[in-house]
Amino acid sequence: MRQALRICRKEFQAYFLSPIAYIVIAIFLLVTGWFFFSTFFLLNQASLRNFFGLLPTVFAFVVPAVTMRLFAEELSIGSYETLLTLPVTDQDVIAGKFLASGAFIAAMLVPTLAYPVTVSLLGSLDWGPVASGYLGALLLGAAYSAIGLLTSAFTRNQIVAFIVGMAICIGLTLVDQMLFFVPRALLGTLTYLAVDVHFQNIAKGILDTRDLVYFLSLCFIGLYGTSLVLKAKH
Amino acid sequence: MIRVESLTKYYHAFCAVDHITLDVRQGEILGLLGPNGAGKTTTLRMLTGFLKPTSGSIRVKEYTIDEQALEIKNILGYLPESAPLYHDMLVYDYLRFVADIRGVGAARTRARIGELGDLCSINEVMHQPIGELSKGYKQRVGLAHAMLNDPEVLVLDEPTSGLDPNQIVEIREIIRRIGREKTIIFSTHILSEAEATCDRVAIIHRGKIVADSSTARLKETLGGRSRILITLAQADAAAAQRELATVAGVTGLAVLEQTDGHLRLQLDCALAADPRPELYRRIKQTSWELLDFHQDTQTLEAVFRELTKES
Known part of the structure; x- marks a missing residue:
């Protein structure tokens, strides 16, 4: 575990060595800021519903961009070999990179705390849903990170990793809005698979174990899949 | 270890x-x-x-x-x-x-x-x-x-x-x-x-x-033999052949190059025998001019080529 934290620290610092971090953060803030405030005054409600409503879609684009380099870059320049012949295990590496990506997403969310602060100055904001919304955002970021990590481990091409990761994340986000195509028998299952349903529950302030289990199992599937992919490379 | x-x-x-x-x-x-x-x-x-x-x-x-x-x-x-x-x-x-x-x-x-x-x-x-x-x-x-x-x-x-x-x-x-x-x-x-x-x-x-x-x-x-390379001036191939190929330990003699006056020879020798002193004595008795005389042990290169030949 100590090795995982050391790798996490290195990966987190590495984000800020390349321009990607700054570009991703800037785009994220721009997009969320624009969509949030463009309708905020029309709705005339002191809540962050709008911000959290959009988050799964925005994250579906942003998080794969954060995770795409984690394995793909290592595989393409071969540094993966130098890393794995240091005294670390596959699990250390996966955990380290996963934590780094989570930490980066958390860092990306910090500036958005300006939104609730602004809103609370304009009206009476209920801080409960805001707190659980941010918790949900972290879970969502973690789940998407695990998926992004998996797609990044599959290929040495970062663009492929990004596009495939994004496709999966968008699919999971929007699956509940495409249900008019599917037979009734699948309806319950597919609704359960939809990220949006679970995330909006949390963002409303409802902390249901089903939603937590959903996000944690997404993380588990992604990370376990990653470890299988890495194992196959040995 | x-x-x-x-x-x-x-x-x-x-x-x-x-x-x-x-x-x-x-x-x-x-x-x-x-x-x-x-x-x-x-x-x-x-x-x-x-x-x-x-x-x-x-x-x-x-x-x-x-x-x-x-x-x-x-x-x-x-x-x-x-x-x-x-x-x-x-x-x-x-x-x-x-x-x-x-x-x-x-x-x-x-x-x-x-x-x-x-x-x-x-x-x-x-x-x-x-x-x-x-x-x-x-x-x-x-x-x-x-x-x-x-x-x-x-x-x-x-x-x-x-x-x-x-x-x-x-x-x-x-x-x-x-x-x-x-x-x-x-x-x-x-x-x-x-x-x-x-x-x-x-x-x-x-x-x-x-x-x-x-x-x-x-x-x-793996080498098993060594080579001696000799360059002579004022010598002709036939005489050199006669004179040097008969030295004990020399298993083969080849003329590598013969230009006006210069003669380059390659002598294959058994590794155990060292015919160099005898070769030198023979050359000294003639009127040839000795320009180069050195032994070339089989390099790893040759060994390597021998072992990794595509067969």
């Missing part, structure tokens, strides 16, 4: 390494020699725990790779082929990261990076991104990376490939210097390099070890 027993690796149906058995003693420099695609890199990758062998066992000291891979990684420094390191990181930051992972204490890290900076002469690039370094510097940073925690065993995969002659000499110098205390295994396809640096050479061909002995013995047993 290192014991490799009938190590085998299949990539799907392709057999990259075929029942290799190797024994490396402490303090030995072993050269793993072979043409491209012979299985050198695969062998080293299994030794360092990066690839899992299909079958066979690897022991480093008292550890086995199956059960104590972490312990082995702890005492083993590895430089992969062409030193793949993080491009974005500064050299110093990278070495600090490696020290961190290897559990070198904070106080020791600073001193150790300083030492390696001197040993590998990378002090002047310490604060440059690795991606911007020239190949030679990158290789030396890789070497520093491998030696960071002063490992007992050093595994280097083609440490001199792609370097210019000066850099090659420098890297060899470093290898020899650290080889006084450490056990080193390095792979190369350059024969003169193995000849110049190693105590022992194992030649790999198509995944099999085709020769494994000290460099001197290898030349002797």
